Amino acid sequence: xxxxxxRLASSLGALLLAAACTSSYExxxxxxxxxxxxxxxxQRVLVAGFLAGGTEDVDGNLETTRLLRSQLRTKSELRVIxxxxxxxxxxxxxxxxxxxxxxxxxxxxxxxxxxxxxxxHVFANVxxxxxxxxxxxxxLIVTGTVMFxxxxxxxxxxxxxxVYDSFGRRRVIPVRSYQERKGFSLDGRFIFIDGRSGxxxxxxxxxxxxxYSPNQTxxxxxxxxxxxxxxIPSFLSTLSSQKIKGTRILLQ
Amino acid sequence: xxxxxxxxVITLLVGLAVAPLAADARDxxxxxxxxxxxxxxKSLWREAIFWWERATKVDPTYxxxxxxxxxAYEHEGDLAKARAAYEKALxxxxxxxxxxxxxxxxxxINDRTTRKTGQ
Numbered sequence: 001x002x003x004x005x006x007r008l009a010s011s012l013g014a015l016l017l018a019a020a021c022t023s024s025y026e027x028x029x030x031x032x033x034x035x036x037x038x039x040x041x042x043q044r045v046l047v048a049g050f051l052a053g054g055t056e057d058v059d060g061n062l063e064t065t066r067l068l069r070s071q072l073r074t075k076s077e078l079r080v081i082x083x084x085x086x087x088x089x090x091x092x093x094x095x096x097x098x099x100x101x102x103x104x105x106x107x108x109x110x111x112x113x114x115x116x117x118x119x120x121h122v123f124a125n126v127x128x129x130x131x132x133x134x135x136x137x138x139x140l141i142v143t144g145t146v147m148f149x150x151x152x153x154x155x156x157x158x159x160x161x162x163v164y165d166s167f168g169r170r171r172v173i174p175v176r177s178y179q180e181r182k183g184f185s186l187d188g189r190f191i192f193i194d195g196r197s198g199x200x201x202x203x204x205x206x207x208x209x210x211x212y213s214p215n216q217t218x219x220x221x222x223x224x225x226x227x228x229x230x231x232i233p234s235f236l237s238t239l240s241s242q243k244i245k246g247t248r249i250l251l252q
Numbered sequence: 253x254x255x256x257x258x259x260x261v262i263t264l265l266v267g268l269a270v271a272p273l274a275a276d277a278r279d280x281x282x283x284x285x286x287x288x289x290x291x292x293x294k295s296l297w298r299e300a301i302f303w304w305e306r307a308t309k310v311d312p313t314y315x316x317x318x319x320x321x322x323x324a325y326e327h328e329g330d331l332a333k334a335r336a337a338y339e340k341a342l343x344x345x346x347x348x349x350x351x352x353x354x355x356x357x358x359x360x361i362n363d364r365t366t367r368k369t370g371q
Contacts, residue, residue, distance in 0.1 A: 024350055025289055025293070027292060027293065027323070029323060029326060029327040030327065031326050031327060031329060031331075031361050032328075032329035033329070033361070034329065244361050246357055246361070247357075248323040248326070248354045248357065249319075249350045249353065249354055250289050250292065250319070250320050250323060251285075251315070251316035251319050251320060251348075251350060251351070252282065252285055252286055252289060252316055
C-alpha cells in the first residue's frame with residue numbers, strides 16, 4: 001500500500017467514524033408566521049377592485065378580486081363582503097376630469113405598468129375610500145394594481161444530444177443553446193386601506209413570471225392562476241397568521 | 253530544572269487536567285441533547301428548548317445543540333433567535349451539510365415573510 005493509499009484510507013475512515021458518531025433525526029416542523037398587518041380592529045374585509053391592464057384575454061380586475069375574495073373566505077378570520085367589483089379605472093378617470101374640469105380622456109389601452117401611473121392617484125384619495133368604508137361599515141379595504149402581460153425571452157437551455165465517435169461508440173453530451181420562450185408576467189401592488197379613515201395602512205409590490213417551452217400551449221387564464229398561486233401565501237400572510245410546514249434534521 | 257523543560261510540562265499538565273473536563277461537558281451536553289430530541293419527537297417543543305438551551309450552556313461549542321435549538325425556535329415562530337442559533341451552529345461547524353441545509357430552508361421561509369414589502 002502506498003503512502004497515498006494509506007492517507008486516503010485513513011481520511012475515509014475518519015469520515016465514516018464522524019458519520020457514525022453523528023446521529024441525525026428527520027423531524028416535521030410547522031413555522032408560524034405572524035401577520036404583517038394588525039387587522040385586529042376589523043371584522044370585515046372588502047376586496048374592492050384593482051387598476052388592471054395587460055393582455056385582453058384576462059380581466060385582471062375581475063379575476064383578482066374574485067380569487068382574493070375566495071381565498072380570504074377560506075383562509076382568513078375576516079368576514080368577506082360580497083359586492084360589485086369597483087371599476088377603479090373609471091373612478092380614477094372621473095376624479096381627474098372633475099378636478100381639471102375637463103371631459104374624461106378616451107380609454108387608451110393599458111399595456112404596461114407605466115400606463116397605470118396616471119390612474120394611481122385614486123389610492124391616495126382618502127375621501128373616496130372613507131366614503132366606500134362608510135358604505136360597507138368601515139371594513140379593511142384591499143385594492144391595488146395588476147398588470148398581466150405576455151412575455152417573450154431568449155433563454156439558455158440545455159438538452160442532451162447523442163454523438164458517435166470514429167469507432168461508432170455512442171455518447172450523450174449536453175448541448176446548450178438559446179431558445180425563444182413565451183410566457184406571462186404578473187406585476188403589481190396590493191394596497192390595504194383603513195375603511196374608517198381612508199388612509200393606506202400597508203402596500204406590497206409583487207412581480208412573478210412564467211416561461212414555457214415553444215411547443216407548449218398554455219391559456220392565458222391558466223398562467224394567470226399559476227402566477228397568482230405563488231403570490232397568495234404572501235398576500236394571506238399580510239392579514240392572517242400562517243403555518244408553513246417543513247422538514248429539518250435534528251443532530252446529536 | 254530549566255524553563256525550557258518547565259513550560260512544556262506545565263502545558264501538558266494543564267492540557268491533561270482540562271481535557272477530561274471538556275469531555276465531561278460534551279458528554280453531559282450530549283445527554284441533554286438526546287433528551288431534547290426524544291421530547292421534540294413527541295411534539296413537546298418547549299421542553300426540548302429547555303434541554304437544548306441547557307446543553308448549549310454546558311458546552312457552548314456543541315454545534316448540534318445550537319442546530320436543534322434553532323429548529324425549535326423556528327417551530328415556535330421566534331425567527332430572530334432561530335437565525336442566531338443557526339449562525340452559531342455554522343460558525344462552530346461551517347462544513348456540516350445538514351446544518352447548512354436546515355439554515356437554507358429556514359432562510360427561504362424567513363425571506364418569504366419579509367420580501368417585497370412597502371409602505
